[in-house]
Amino acid sequence: MLKKMYIDGAWVEAASGETRTIINPYNREKAAEAAEGNREDAKAAIQAARKAFDQGDWPALPAGERGDIVQKIADFIRRDKEELAELETLDTGKTLDESREDMDDIAGVFQYFAALADKDGGEVIPSPIPDSDSKVVHEPVGVCGQITPWNYPLLQAAWKIAPALAAGNTIVVKPSEITPLTTVKVFELIEEAGTPKGAANLILGKGADAGAELSENTDVDLISFTGGIETGKKIMQSASVNVKKIALELGGKNPNIVFADADFELAVDQALNAAFFHAGQVCSAGARLLVEDSIHDEFVEELVKRAGNIKLGSGFNENTQSGPVISAEHRDKVEKYVEIAKKEGAKLEVGGSRPEDPELQDGFFYLPTVFSNCTSDMNIVQEEVFGPVLTVETFTGREEAAAKANDTIYGLAGAVFTTDIAKAEEMAAALRLGTVWINDFHPYFAQAPWGGFKQSGIGRELGKPGLEEYTETKHIFRNKKPEPLHWFK
Numbered sequence: 001m002l003k004k005m006y007i008d009g010a011w012v013e014a015a016s017g018e019t020r021t022i023i024n025p026y027n028r029e030k031a032a033e034a035a036e037g038n039r040e041d042a043k044a045a046i047q048a049a050r051k052a053f054d055q056g057d058w059p060a061l062p063a064g065e066r067g068d069i070v071q072k073i074a075d076f077i078r079r080d081k082e083e084l085a086e087l088e089t090l091d092t093g094k095t096l097d098e099s100r101e102d103m104d105d106i107a108g109v110f111q112y113f114a115a116l117a118d119k120d121g122g123e124v125i126p127s128p129i130p131d132s133d134s135k136v137v138h139e140p141v142g143v144c145g146q147i148t149p150w151n152y153p154l155l156q157a158a159w160k161i162a163p164a165l166a167a168g169n170t171i172v173v174k175p176s177e178i179t180p181l182t183t184v185k186v187f188e189l190i191e192e193a194g195t196p197k198g199a200a201n202l203i204l205g206k207g208a209d210a211g212a213e214l215s216e217n218t219d220v221d222l223i224s225f226t227g228g229i230e231t232g233k234k235i236m237q238s239a240s241v242n243v244k245k246i247a248l249e250l251g252g253k254n255p256n257i258v259f260a261d262a263d264f265e266l267a268v269d270q271a272l273n274a275a276f277f278h279a280g281q282v283c284s285a286g287a288r289l290l291v292e293d294s295i296h297d298e299f300v301e302e303l304v305k306r307a308g309n310i311k312l313g314s315g316f317n318e319n320t321q322s323g324p325v326i327s328a329e330h331r332d333k334v335e336k337y338v339e340i341a342k343k344e345g346a347k348l349e350v351g352g353s354r355p356e357d358p359e360l361q362d363g364f365f366y367l368p369t370v371f372s373n374c375t376s377d378m379n380i381v382q383e384e385v386f387g388p389v390l391t392v393e394t395f396t397g398r399e400e401a402a403a404k405a406n407d408t409i410y411g412l413a414g415a416v417f418t419t420d421i422a423k424a425e426e427m428a429a430a431l432r433l434g435t436v437w438i439n440d441f442h443p444y445f446a447q448a449p450w451g452g453f454k455q456s457g458i459g460r461e462l463g464k465p466g467l468e469e470y471t472e473t474k475h476i477f478r479n480k481k482p483e484p485l486h487w488f489k
């Protein structure tokens with residue numbers, strides 16, 4: 001059945017009648033057929049959201065009632081977890097266990113923002129002017145355009161949809177054109193939860209077309225984008241047309257720092273997970289490993305041995321540890337970076353090619369790859385590959401570790417492995433990153449803000465800041481004994 005768009009409370013095909021075939025990256029088979037919307041459909045969705053914001057019930061609904069609807073969406077996601085997880089695996093190739101974990105997180109995000117919906121009663125502030133009242137309240141921003149990537153399709157959408165609705169905004173969501181399946185399903189749940197017509201709209205289609213309309217259209221008040229840095233720059237530029245509020249969650253080239261005093265087994269195990277989880281297609285992947293020189297050789301030897309044993313395969317096979325990359329084009333990009341690394345003088349320790357296993361020939365697989373002898377000036381160390389490619393550099397001492405870790409345009413996340421807590425705290429303070437993990441890699445949860453320093457983005461998702469992104473702050477001042485000023489006689 002055709003996957004349709006949801007505009008003004010109705011499931012619709014693209015106005016042009018165009019469709020797109022959604023491909024399973026494990027075997028290139030057709031996973032689904034989806035409507036391929038364009039600017040015309042985006043405009044219709046924006047108009048529906050505008051009307052629902054300006055004249056509809058949603059922003060005016062008591063915050064607790066909005067919270068109840070957002071909570072229902074969480075409940076329905078838990079109820080339909082298995083179906084959603086299977087769709088996510090079909091669409092992205094990630095393992096079913098990863099998809100199940102994503103669905104648990106996603107339900108938790110809706111629950112978290114549902115609970116926050118009615119907790120902000122405003123704040124009375126001390127006015128310096130006699131006989132006056134002064135208070136600060138938060139109100140919804142308006143119509144929010146929300147654009148999401150293919151690597152965590154529903155999770156990244158949830159981080160935007162849940163707080164925006166809880167705060168009383170109306171939304172137009174555009175998932176990646178290659179992975180729309182779970183977002184379509186969640187809109188069925190949004191409808192089932194009783195969200196009023198026009199409050200939540202879904203458009204499908206290409207970024208440069210349906211997506212660009214969201215950032216350019218002057219009826220959109222806020223644009224929230226998760227994706228690549230080059231797209232982020234374009235969105236920032238077009239959002240200036242009506243000075244939209246913007247939130248950008250962009251890429252990373254995240255350092256994973258291992259000191260000689262680290263727990264060796266823990267650090268090797270986590271370095272593998274940091275780099276190769278979801279075939280390295282994670283914005284916060286630990287793609288830059290920095291190992292203290294005294295343990296470098298032993299560490300790399302063990303890491304390489306284990307990377308060579310990672311079991312690739314179908315996400316639906318329970319023995320699979322990692323799936324394919326998302327598409328033929330993306331694998332081409334990964335291969336291009338591997339060639340660049342070789343030319344730059346990095347030493348290929350393992351991987352560096354497509355697997356030979358006959359079972360994997362139809363999918364977009366690439367072997368987990370480790371390069372040693374890397375230096376900060378190399379492109380392979382500076383640029384986001386977004387695939388299963390890990391670079392290893394060495395350092396001596398804290399100062400050099402921090403300098404090398406910070407030597408990038410990005411500042412999303414990173415980790416420090418050491419048994420010396422004072423050292424860990426000192427490093428956490430020195431790192432210019434939105435998230436620092438100590439003796440761990442990858443944890444994120446609804447309660448903690450997520451976002452990047454430097455060119456990794458603008459703003460924060462999750463936590464209380466994730467709700468504040470979707471509110472305007474208003475100061476209301478009341479003069480209790482007003483009298484004419486007679487300034488102008």
Ligand SMILES: NC(=O)c1ccc[n+]([C@@H]2O[C@H](COP(=O)([O-])OP(=O)(O)OC[C@H]3O[C@@H](n4cnc5c(N)ncnc54)[C@H](O)[C@@H]3O)[C@@H](O)[C@H]2O)c1
Nearest residue numbers: 148149150175176207208211212227228231249250251283
């Ligand atoms: N910081 C984070 O939390 C986070 C999370 C996940 C992914 N990412 C980043 O996402 C990137 C991978 O995702 P991707 O390849 O889907 O990114 P992308 O930038 O190619 O696409 C992201 C989304 O933007 C849309 N788009 C493309 N061009 C557009 C335009 N001109 N105007 C409006 N929309 C447009 C796409 O259709 C898609 O929906 C990586 O760089 C990764 O680091 C960041």
Ligand SMILES: C[N+](C)(C)CC=O
Nearest residue numbers: 151152281282283284
């Ligand atoms: C934000 N995160 C880690 C869930 C996905 C990044 O690609």
